[in-house]
Amino acid sequence: MNEILSFFTGHAAEIWSETLRHIWLTLVSLFLAVIVGVLTGIFLTRKPSLSGSVIGIVNVIQTIPSLALLGFLLPFLGIGVFPSVIALFLYSLLPIVRNTFAGIMEVPASVKEAGLGMGLTKQQLLMKVELPLAVPVIFAGIRTATVVCVGVATLCALIASGGLGAFIYRGIALNNSAMIFAGALPAALLALLFDLLLGLVQKNIKTLLKPVLVVSIVLMFFLAGNQFYQSYSKGFTGGFQYEFMERRDGLSGLLTTYGFQLSTVELDVGLMYQAVQEGRVDVIGGYSTDGRIDAYELLVLEDDLNYFPPYQAAVTINANTLENYPYLTEVLNQLAGLINDEEMRQLNYQVDFLKQDVRKTVVDFLKAKGFKTDAEKNGQPDIAIGGKIFTEHFILAEMLKVFIENNTSLTVETKTGLGGTKICFEALKTDEIDLYVEYTGTGLEVLLKPEEQVIEPIIRDQQKVYDYVKENSEKEFGIIWLKPLGFNNTYALMMRKDKAKKLGIKSISDLKEYLTE
Amino acid sequence: MIEVKNLTKNYNGKPAVAHVSFTVSEGEKLILLGTSGSGKTTTLKMLNRLIEPDTGKIFINRQNIYTKPVEELRRKIGYVIQHTGLFPHYTVAENIKLVPELLGWKPKAMIEKVAELMEMLKLPAEMQSSYPDELSGGQKQRVGLARALAADPPLILLDEPFGALDPVTREHLQDEFLALEYLASKTMVMVTHDVAEAVKLGDKICLMSEGRIIQMGKAHELLFEPANDFVVSFFNPQRFLLELSIIQLDDLQDVFTDKAKSTEALPTIHADTPMIEVLKQFAANDTSKFAVSDGEDKVIYDASRAEILEAYYQKYK
Numbered sequence: 027m028n029e030i031l032s033f034f035t036g037h038a039a040e041i042w043s044e045t046l047r048h049i050w051l052t053l054v055s056l057f058l059a060v061i062v063g064v065l066t067g068i069f070l071t072r073k074p075s076l077s078g079s080v081i082g083i084v085n086v087i088q089t090i091p092s093l094a095l096l097g098f099l100l101p102f103l104g105i106g107v108f109p110s111v112i113a114l115f116l117y118s119l120l121p122i123v124r125n126t127f128a129g130i131m132e133v134p135a136s137v138k139e140a141g142l143g144m145g146l147t148k149q150q151l152l153m154k155v156e157l158p159l160a161v162p163v164i165f166a167g168i169r170t171a172t173v174v175c176v177g178v179a180t181l182c183a184l185i186a187s188g189g190l191g192a193f194i195y196r197g198i199a200l201n202n203s204a205m206i207f208a209g210a211l212p213a214a215l216l217a218l219l220f221d222l223l224l225g226l227v228q229k230n231i232k233t234l235l236k237p238v239l240v241v242s243i244v245l246m247f248f249l250a251g252n253q254f255y256q257s258y259s260k261g262f263t264g265g266f267q268y269e270f271m272e273r274r275d276g277l278s279g280l281l282t283t284y285g286f287q288l289s290t291v292e293l294d295v296g297l298m299y300q301a302v303q304e305g306r307v308d309v310i311g312g313y314s315t316d317g318r319i320d321a322y323e324l325l326v327l328e329d330d331l332n333y334f335p336p337y338q339a340a341v342t343i344n345a346n347t348l349e350n351y352p353y354l355t356e357v358l359n360q361l362a363g364l365i366n367d368e369e370m371r372q373l374n375y376q377v378d379f380l381k382q383d384v385r386k387t388v389v390d391f392l393k394a395k396g397f398k399t400d401a402e403k404n405g406q407p408d409i410a411i412g413g414k415i416f417t418e419h420f421i422l423a424e425m426l427k428v429f430i431e432n433n434t435s436l437t438v439e440t441k442t443g444l445g446g447t448k449i450c451f452e453a454l455k456t457d458e459i460d461l462y463v464e465y466t467g468t469g470l471e472v473l474l475k476p477e478e479q480v481i482e483p484i485i486r487d488q489q490k491v492y493d494y495v496k497e498n499s500e501k502e503f504g505i506i507w508l509k510p511l512g513f514n515n516t517y518a519l520m521m522r523k524d525k526a527k528k529l530g531i532k533s534i535s536d537l538k539e540y541l542t543e
Numbered sequence: 544m545i546e547v548k549n550l551t552k553n554y555n556g557k558p559a560v561a562h563v564s565f566t567v568s569e570g571e572k573l574i575l576l577g578t579s580g581s582g583k584t585t586t587l588k589m590l591n592r593l594i595e596p597d598t599g600k601i602f603i604n605r606q607n608i609y610t611k612p613v614e615e616l617r618r619k620i621g622y623v624i625q626h627t628g629l630f631p632h633y634t635v636a637e638n639i640k641l642v643p644e645l646l647g648w649k650p651k652a653m654i655e656k657v658a659e660l661m662e663m664l665k666l667p668a669e670m671q672s673s674y675p676d677e678l679s680g681g682q683k684q685r686v687g688l689a690r691a692l693a694a695d696p697p698l699i700l701l702d703e704p705f706g707a708l709d710p711v712t713r714e715h716l717q718d719e720f721l722a723l724e725y726l727a728s729k730t731m732v733m734v735t736h737d738v739a740e741a742v743k744l745g746d747k748i749c750l751m752s753e754g755r756i757i758q759m760g761k762a763h764e765l766l767f768e769p770a771n772d773f774v775v776s777f778f779n780p781q782r783f784l785l786e787l788s789i790i791q792l793d794d795l796q797d798v799f800t801d802k803a804k805s806t807e808a809l810p811t812i813h814a815d816t817p818m819i820e821v822l823k824q825f826a827a828n829d830t831s832k833f834a835v836s837d838g839e840d841k842v843i844y845d846a847s848r849a850e851i852l853e854a855y856y857q858k859y860k
Contacts, residue, residue, distance in 0.1 A: 140628025143591055143700075144642050144690070145618035158632050 033204035041193070045212045048189040050249040051107070051179045052172070052220070053242055055114030059171055063119050064164065067126025068152065074131075081124055088120040092181045097297055100185070104306040105265070105291065110182035110189075117178050118171035125167025129160030165228040169221050176217040180209065185301075186265065186291030190216075195294075196268035262541060265293040265307035270517065275335060277311065280519075283333045286538040299324070302522060309537065314367055314518040315418060317374030324520040326367070328533035336488035337467035337516040339370075341426065341508040342499070347409060347460040348506060355508065357433050358426070358461075362509035364395060370418065370513040378417050388425045399428055403437040412450050412459035413442030418515065422463045447472050455503055464507075465515055469495040474502065488514065544569045544698065544730045545590070550599035552585055552754075559585045560596070561754040567747075569697075572731045574745035576738065582754035583734045587700055590732060591620050603698065618642055621691030621699035621729075625706040627683045629675040635661075635686050636671040642694040660689040663725060681712040692725075699726075701733040705740065717743060738778060742785050750774060762789050767859070787819040790855060792835045798854040799844035809834040809845055821851060 034041065070077040090098070095113050103109035133156050141151045157164075183191030193209030196202070227234045270276045271292060281288060293301055293310070302310045303322040312319070314326050341358050348354060365373075373391060376382045389399045411426050413419035420442050427438040441459055444450045447468055453459045464473075470481065470491055476498075484490035496507040519534055531537050545567040552560040560582040567573045575583035588594040590601060592613045601608050608616055629638050639660060640653040648656075661668055664685040675683055684704060691699055705713040717740060720726065735741055741748050742762045749759040758770040766786060769775045778785060793814035812824060812833040821833065825848045834845040846854070 134626070134628075136624060136626035136628040137630060138628075139593065140622070140624055140687075141630070143593060143617060143622035143624070143628070145614045145616075145645055147614050150645075155630060159630075 030204045030207050033208055037208060041190075041208055041212060044188060044190050044192055044209075045216070046249055047187075048176070048179055048191075048213065048216060050246065051110055051114060051182060051187065051189055052175045052216070053246050054250075055111050055179075056118055056168070056172055056175050057242065057246065058111070058115045059118035059122055059175075060168060062115070063122030063167075063171075064126045066119075067123045067164075068130065070123070070127045071130045071156075077127055081120075081127065084120045084123050087116050092117070092178050093184065093294070093296070096181065096185050096294075097300060100297060100300055100306065101304055104304065105185040105187075105293065105297070105301050107187045109185060110179070110187035113182065114175050114178055118175050121167040121170040121174070122164070123167075125163045125170075126160065129163030129167075130156045132163065133159045161228065161231055165224060169224050172220045172224060173217045176213060176220060180213055183292065184294035185297055186293055188292075192268075192292060196272060196292075261289065262309075263307045264288045264290045264309045264311070264519075265298050265301050266290055266311045267295050267298065268292055270311045276517070280333050280534070283331055284534055284538045286541050288541065302520070305522070305525075308525065309519050309521050311517060312520055313515055315370040315374060315513055315515040317371060317376075317378040317417065319371050319520060320375040321379045323523050325523045325526040325532075327519045327521065327526070327531065327537060329516075329518065330533040330535050332486040332488075333534070334516045334518065335467040335471070335485050336491050336514055337465035338488055338492060338510040338514050339365075339422070339463050339465055339512075340492070340510040341461055342454060342464045342469075343461040343506050343508060344454055344457060345500070345504040345506055346457060351409070351434070351436065353434065354430070355506075357430065359509050360433075361426075361429065361511055363512040365512045367513045367515075370515070373421050374417050377421055384420050384424050385428070388421060388428055392425065392428060397429065398432045401432045403431050405437055407439035408436040409460040410439045410441050410458070412444055412453050412462035413440065414446060414450055414462075415443045419463065422511075426461070426463075451503075451505075454505060463511070466491045466495050466507075466510070467516065469499060469507070474498050544571075544604060545732070546602040546605075547586075547590075548600045548602075550586065550589055550596045550601070552582075552589065552594065552596050558754045560589070563599070563751075563754070563756055565749055565756065565759060567730055567732060569730055570728050572733065572744060572746045574741040574748045575732065575734045575751060576736070576741045576745075576748050577751035578736060580753070581751040583736075583751050584702055585754075586751070587702055587732060587734045590700055591617050591622060614645075618645055618694060619696050619698070621694075621696040623684075623687050623691045623699065623701040623704045625703040627675070627687040627707075629683060629686060629690070631675050634672050634674055635666070635678070638675065638686055639689045639693050641690060646694055648694075656693055657689075660692060663723070664689050665719070680708050681716060684708060684716065696729075698730045698732075701731060703735055704733065706735070706737075713740075720744065738781055738785065739788075742788060750777060784819070786855075786859065787822070788817050790818045790859070791815050792818070792821060792851075793837070793843070795846075795851065795854045795858060796835075796843055798858055799846060799850075802844060802846075804842065805832065805834075805845045807832075811836045811840075811842065814838070814843060818851065818855065822848065 066080065070080055087095075092113070095116065096109065099109045099113060103112060137155060137159070138151065141155045146154065179189050180191030180194055183189050183195055190209040190213045193205050197205030197207075197209065223238070227238050266277055271290065277290065288309070291307060293307070298307075298310045298312070299318045299322050301307050302324065309327075318324075319326060341361070343354065343358075369391070373387060376387050377384055392399050409430070411423045413423035423440045423442045427440050430436055430438050441453070444453060447464075450459075450462050450464070451473055454462060466488065470476070474495065480494075484494055492507070492510060499505040499507055519537070521531065526532070529540055531540055547563060547565050550560055550563040551558065563582070563586055565573070575586055577583045585594055589596050592608065603616075630641075633641070636657050639657045640648075643653045643656060657671065658668065661671065666682060666685055666689070670678070670682070675686070678686065684707075688704070705716055708716065721744065733744065745762065747760065748762055748765055750757045750765060752773060758765055758774050762785070765774055766778055766782070766789060769778075791814065792812065796814070809832050810828055810830050812821060812835055814835050814837045816824075824833065832845050832847045834842045837843050
């Protein structure tokens with residue numbers, strides 16, 4: 027509770043400005059949706075034969091998952107405020123169209139007939155009879171749309187349009203509940219407030235409709251100026267995950283180390299790769315062996331100042347296992363330096379995007395490297411290989427299994443899909459598994475967690491990090507690090523290949539030069 | 544006043560109204576009578592163009608109604624419907640002044656008109672600010688009538704105006720309706736399926752079936768000179784009562800020509816009184832005989848209740 031309070035007081039200005047932004051996003055989208063929705067609803071009452079198909083279409087839009095809709099709009103509208111408004115607008119449409127249509131259709135036929143019979147024109151009938159009588163139903167629709175809108179607007183933080191969602195997603199990424207709360211609470215209050223306000227307008231529609239309309243339009247324009255400015259600056263832009271922007275060893279350190287400025291937007295990790303490929307952002311931060319780098323034809327910029335900590339992959343093995351099978355060290359060290367970044371990326375790409383069978387991918391790779399791969403063993407396993415729950419680990423575990431079974435008499439079982447670093451490491455320590463692939467950076471930052479003074483002098487040197495991790499893991503946990511496999515799965519900046527080539531950018535220093543010119 | 548020529552309207556290839564022609568003169572009350580599906584309501588709604596005919600012509604005051612804007616036409620025709628169609632979000636007063644407002648009357652004139660109509664139709668003045676939902680069925684129908692009369696239209700169309708009311712309220716309203724002097728000069732076309740109502744309120748009845756006019760004329764003609772079996776069977780269920788309410792004492796005069804007049808002093812009754820009223824009068828006046836006097840207060844015959852009924856049977860059965 028105290029944590030939450032102190033977060034609120036410490037970030038009051040930021041929370042306030044994100045709340046305003048949230049209000050603005052909701053207001054604009056809702057305003058558009060009310061205009062288009064009510065007009066569409068009215069139109070449908072004049073052409074009821076179309077109502078089924080039109081409401082059907084609007085209904086389908088509503089069922090598209092929000093993030094999928096944002097991804098779908100990205101190629102056409104890019105990232106930032108504009109696609110967010112469009113997405114919110116689309117989500118708000120259904121209840122408004124449907125309720126306007128239903129509200130007007132529900133006006134008793136005798137009342138409409140009497141109105142026409144008295145000599146009202148169709149226009150007058152609409153304004154004097156149909157709309158006033160449909161107001162409660164239409165307003166119910168608008169209120170539903172508002173709540174939906176405030177909720178979905180949190181997602182728009184994922185495509186760089188800010189709003190209260192920014193706190194929520196950053197909070198989730200950093201496992202900071204006070205931060206999540208700072209986004210969720212104002213969002214919930216906003217939904218309630220809007221609903222209350224609309225309820226009030228509905229009850230006093232004659233007196234309140236106009237002033238509220240005027241105030242919201244003024245508010246919209248008033249907020250619009252700084253909203254657009256903040257959201258999406260033109261020019262060279264970087265798109266990054268919240269985690270990367272917030273971390274100590276993330277973006278801010280990078281910019282200080284290299285000494286340049288970069289305008290940035292916050293993006294969802296899934297949308298980030300798409301955004302850079304579509305040219306909506308120019309550079310993104312990702313992991314250097316991610317299969318998407320090949321899939322989206324990206325270039326990893328060389329970290330020529332070695333800013334990013336090394337995350338060299340190496341087999342970690344329990345000392346007890348080595349006692350039983352001492353030859354394993356020698357066998358597995360044959361794999362040292364076998365896979366470079368490029369190759370690991372290819373493997374990830376083949377499994378992730380080409381949907382190739384993991385075993386086939388691994389066997390093809392080992393064959394090409396000149397290793398034996400034809401042994402296939404069944405029966406009681408002698409040792410177990412672990413792996414975290416992502417593609418790279420499925421591939422590596424399978425590769426180790428094939429390699430060991432072909433080069434020793436041992437039978438191997440794989441236990442991949444273990445939740446995370448902690449779980450894998452615990453399993454290794456307790457002999458649940460005998461070995462798995464870990465990264466040196468993780469070993470340092472997550473497992474050993476030495477003092478800052480220890481990290482600082484070694485962090486830019488991958489050999490020193492490896493040596494430190496190897497020595498201390500054995501001492502502290504009885505875990506042996508074998509020789510690195512070759513690739514380094516670290517943070518990296520990446521750009522579209524063709525763009526990088528055009529601008530002559532190969533490394534982060536090149537980027538700095540280009541940007542400071 | 545109204546001239547309808549050869550109206551035809553088809554729905555999905557089936558004729559709803561076929562070759563309907565009639566005229567209504569100034570101040571006349573025409574009843575369109577028939578079962579549901581007979582085309583009577585369709586015919587009525589073609590008069591204010593809520594429904595457009597496929598073929599045929601309509602003239603009101605010698606003017607073709609299709610030559611001017613439809614709203615202009617409708618604002619000059621009063622329109623009363625069964626479920627009143629009052630605007631639920633308008634007060635009684637707002638409902639009544641709807642058409643005057645459309646016609647751009649001055650506020651003061653509208654206020655006066657509303658008050659005048661409410662008084663005429665026996666609606667309490669404080670009801671002006673009530674909403675239709677707060678009114679009884681009969682009151683709503685009175686407001687509906689007031690709304691139709693507000694702009695003083697020379698022609699009024701009524702679509703089963705008393706159809707949704709209970710029998711007691713209905714009869715009460717019908718009596719008032721008949722008694723309103725204001726309405727006497729108005730031309731009216733009324734749709735109903737209620738034969739008694741047709742006979743009671745209409746100057747002329749137009750009996751329709753399956754979109755066609757079967758017979759048109761005064762109630763007397765339809766009852767006693769039916770064009771075919773359909774007309775006979777349509778009136779049969781209530782024939783006795785209807786005949787009693789149509790036949791007047793002077794209709795029976797020829798039966799009594801040879802009968803000697805009584806010398807006693809008798810209460811007199813006017814010769815244009817319908818039989819049903821006479822039978823009521825016998826009970827009310829505690830007399831065995833009435834002297835029947837004509838327009839110049841000359842006694843044309845006298846008769847007891849039994850004699851009158853006997854004369855009726857003799858002449859009409």
